[in-house]
Amino acid sequence: MPGEDTENQTVSETNVSEGHSSKKLLILIGALFTFLLIGGGIIAYVVLHNDDTSQTLPEETAKNDALTDIGALYPLDTFTVNVLSDDGREHYLKTQMNLELNTAEVNPEIDKKKAELRDIIIGILSSKSMEEVSTEVGKEHLKKEITDQINLRLAEAKIKNVYFTDFVEE
Known part of the structure; x- marks a missing residue:
């Protein structure tokens, strides 16, 4: 095989x-x-x-x-206001700020309405509690409210932003 x-x-x-x-x-x-x-x-x-x-x-x-x-900055004098705390105690807030305008130059309307703008800001600041303004979020809300309320009263100029240059809570 x-x-x-x-x-x-x-x-x-x-x-x-x-x-x-x-x-x-x-x-x-x-x-x-x-x-x-x-x-x-x-x-x-x-x-x-x-x-x-x-x-x-x-x-x-x-x-x-x-x-x-950044637009033109309009510095404001110092604001010192009383604010309440949730525990009922009185505190004060001392702040200084610059208003940023939507133009490169300061509009004369801002100078004419300076007293009214300060009154608006004092009203807003004194209506807040210490707890509302002591956080970053609270400060951002405060800036937005100030911007919105001022812009309601301005005809030509507009505020773009608010910059706190001093902010002391006591």
Whole structure:
């Protein structure tokens, strides 16, 4: 049975060559899978990283523009008013501020209405409690209220912002 040996040898060689090709195929699939995982990770990082930067850049640009685009500042004299506390005790608030105008120059209307503007600010400050004005959020609300109330009484000039240059709570 000389043909059987040749046939068995051919079957063995086929099995060996199939074993090598299946090992090569598994290695190739593993390498491809690893490559896809690494590539996907890199793509995900780039996409997520770009989204984070694109969201913060406009905010930072707006802050920088706001700082460089300051209108004329109108300084006011010191305000000293009594304020109440939630515990019923009287305190005082001493503050000094500058009004930022929406123009590069001080409008004469501001000078003419200075007494009225001071009266508005004193009314607003004395209506607050110590707890309302002692936090950052409270100060921001105070600035907004002062800005809004003054702008209601101005015809030409408008207040853009209020800057506290001194703020003492006692």
